[in-house]
Amino acid sequence: MAPVARLRNIVLDCPDPAALAAFYAAVAGGTPEHHDDEWVTLGVPDGPRLGFQRSEGYTPPEWPRADRNGQQFHLDFDAGPTWADVDVAQQKVLALGALPLDLDDQGGKKDFRVFADPAGHPFCLCMIERP
Incomplete structure (x- = not known):
């Protein structure tokens, strides 16, 4: 069966996207890409791309x-x-x-x-x- 779509990101809500992306970059590798204060992505080498999204009241x-x-x-x-x-x-x-x-x-x-x-x-x- 053909897939409907391709997985783009695994996204984690958090209060501070830059800080959490830096934590996971240290754990799994990669360099965080800061899009703005609300959204940061991390391409994990040989793994999925992680997204970090600011969530007020998280x-x-x-x-x-x-x-x-x-x-x-x-x-x-x-x-x-x-x-x-x-x-x-x-x-x-x-x-x-x-x-x-x-x-x-x-x-x-x-x-x-x-x-x-x-x-x-x-x-x-x-x-x-x-x-």
């Missing part, structure tokens, strides 16, 4: 609660094939301003850790899936 989701603003969606990032790689990535995102939400791997049953970006959106650092 209220971040409360992970993992779904009864207030819900999670809406989250971004997953491959951090490496081992927990040591994820540990290094974790220290880097924390230094950039991320907040830990769930670091419990449940005795090795999970292959990810959950954080919030500076605007409160959840994202995960994951071990690279092995074929």
Whole structure:
């Protein structure tokens, strides 16, 4: 079946588009493109283009609660094939301003850790899936 359309952006509402674009540029690479005070895009190398849109009165989701603003969606990032790689990535995102939400791997049953970006959106650092 032919697609109806091509995905252009994944857009995150936030109070400060420039700041959030800079955070994700440090996490995933790329250079933010500032269109105006309301809109910034980030072309992630080998990934999707992220858009950051100013939203007055923005209220971040409360992970993992779904009864207030819900999670809406989250971004997953491959951090490496081992927990040591994820540990290094974790220290880097924390230094950039991320907040830990769930670091419990449940005795090795999970292959990810959950954080919030500076605007409160959840994202995960994951071990690279092995074929």
